[in-house]
Amino acid sequence: MTRLAGSPETARGRRGVALASWLFGCLLMAFAVTLDAAPYSGAKPAAQRAMPLVVPDPGNAPPGANLPFYEARKGDLTIYVLGTLHVGKPDDYPFRKVVVDALRVSRTVAFELSPDDLTMSQDDVQKYGMCSRACLPRMIPAPLWQKLHQRLKGNPAMLSEIRHMRPWLAALLVETLDSMSAELQTEYGTENQLENIYRGRIVGLESLAEQMDAFTGLSAAQQNELLAQELAQTPARSTSQLRELHRLWRAGDADMIYDFSQSKAEQVRQRPALADAIDERIVYARNRRFMARMLFLADPGKPVFVAIGALHLGGPRGVLQLLREHGFSVAQR
Template sequence: MCLTSPLTPAFSYPSAPVPESAERVAPHLPFYIARKGPMTLYLLGTLHVGNASDYPRPERFRPAIRAALKASPALAFELSPDDLILSQDDVQRYGMCAYPCLRRLAPAALWRRLAQRLRDHPAEFAEIKKARPWLAAMLLDTLTALAAGLQTEYGTEAQLENIYTAGRILGLETVDEQILAFARLTSAEQLEMLRQSLMQTPERSAADIRELHLLWRAGDADALAMWQTRTTEKLAHARRIAEAVDEKTLFQRNRRFAARLLLMAEPEAPLFAAIGALHLGGSRGVLALLRQHGFDIQPG
């Protein structure tokens, strides 16, 4: 499953209704404080989909997170809001064909599996037919998130942007850097992404997303990294190729995020960074990389 990018899908859906029983207490979420001498980084693991109960009003986030936002003169996302808007043109340019090309790019057996999966979603199938395999995988994962009861409009970044008033909002990578991490995958790697998205029944895939959502709400970055590892091992069609996909779309970007955070960190000027939750934990995650550079990291 590819849940490591906030790139907006090429098609949209109606909003999910807000449940009457929505919780009134903000969930914990993976939130950490990294300190090195006079430098402080606040790190929040985000989820690019969610539901209304993840951000109960009026507070939306628990007090420690709100206090860190207020204290930070800069907020860093994977992509800045302006770049995220502009990214749609590049998603179309790098991820879509002018004609239904996916049938030509995918093996016949994989194409038949895709057609069977989307038999009840003709509009989405018509759009995915024109997608290259990497984007088709992302679009399928969006459908899975919807089936799990989650919506892109409740992604963490949008909720943070709605309440952040302390200063500037920055990006940790450019549009080209993020999109090309996927668009430059080899044909075999892109097809591995698509196979993973189709490996399980829709019900089993939705159950995996719900498990991820619960782990994110609980707030343990290492547990989320373990979920990612287990999921890759379970869904991998070709282990070596699957590991190459994770290296290029997850671990290389982790190193980029950590390097950019080190460049942005300033003495006596805390930086709040909101990064996809699957990028934070584990031995190759952003938290581990910052520890290697001498940061002391504690749960927030």
């Protein structure tokens, strides 16, 4: 079990760093990450970070999880796509040989955000997600605040923290708190483990400003809907669903993950029109941006390895379908 680094005596600058350590690991995952001090805390450059190392051992290492991994080809263009989960467990690794081989032959590796952007994220969390005063009770409807207060009444330190958050950030924090008992850790997130075995340059498919804007650009009503969705189920139910997501991710089928996410969304959405607008902004618009950047990176004879959240892959508007619509043949590996 982990706990938030912030506490009643935490300075505001420290609070921003703590939030940044997990925020960009969970953006656009419909489920949460833990609040452990993540390798993406900004404390050290990517090359100096210390994290649990799980590397392939051809001799006697047991196989890790299957993980959703796809190869897209169009003529001389090759794009490998790995669906990631930003939290995990040690036995999710090592990566399968086919993943490691693809990583080794790829000239470019791309995450949603580059590690360099992630190390600078705390200032943006502070600027766009936090208030100097207790703003949240005044920004959301009174019944929603009462529901949130009831959820956190047993955690006064966290209740004090969340008062200073804008609704979109409060929503991410609620799902994080609900998932802590799932025993998933940020250091075993896929991107962190990929960095253990890839020492080259990693680029981002979007800028920090673009990813932040997906949330900060939500209207007040949309932010309220996002928070209401996170409060629609009990913590136990949310934790159970996170465990199921982790199980499906280990099974390695992007379409099964998509179907599960759609079923979960139907259970929690409060106002369908607002929920659809949120999905368009923070999922589907970004899928299209990822696709455009992937095509920009692709060169004949120079494979590209892309690692993005597994919930971006499947479904009729997912990245795999977008690849097919651009003439790629897509095969699961």
